[in-house]
Amino acid sequence: MTIAVEDLAGRSLVPDELFERLVNRIAKENDLPHEFAARIMDQTLAFLRACGEDRRAPLAPSEPVDIGWHTFLLYTREYASFCERAAGRFIHHVPNDDGEGPADPQDLIARTTEAVRDLGFAVDTDLWLTSKVKCSDGDDGCRASGKDGNENTDTNGK
Incomplete structure (x- = not known):
């Protein structure tokens, strides 16, 4: 007997209302169809969850x-809470x-999509085709700076 396991969706990581606000903003500011903006946000959330794992x-x-x-x-508030x-x-x-x-951006993207997939999230491969990488989650392997993980010390605890 084979049991089909459905991939997780990044959108499940935030409340529906927040997901829709983010999608609507992406669609409006980038002149994109709502469905495409939703795919972007879904993959963004899955990516950020993968960044939360302890990786070297x-x-x-x-x-x-x-x-x-x-x-x-x-x-900022919703993002900090999500993080x-x-x-x-x-x-x-x-x-x-x-x-x-990086010397080979395709290797970096491949490592990233593998990390997303390893957590059980679906990977929308069309959104991961890239010729360059313009940013990362840091040179320290997904670790934030500061002793409490937040370099913004003026807002800690508020």
Whole structure:
């Protein structure tokens, strides 16, 4: 007897109302169809959950997933709360300002999608095709800075 196991959806990690607000903002600000924006946000949430695992190598979003991450960061309270639930700490966004990415961005994306898949999440492969990586969750392998995982010490505990 074979039992089919359905992949997890990233959207299950946040309340429906928040997911819809994020999707609507992505769609509006990027002139994208709602369905495509929903796919972006779903993969963003799965990616961030993977960043919450204790990994030795950094993970990075594809360009579409980075759009979702940027959008979520605008909702600072909700993002911080999500990070605490999903990772036990704040997940920092580290831009690649110098334009120097990893030697092989495809390897980094492959490692990232493998981490997402290993947690049981569906991977929307069309959203992970990329020619460059513009940011990561940090050089320290998915670990946030600061002793409590939040470099924003002026807002800790508030």
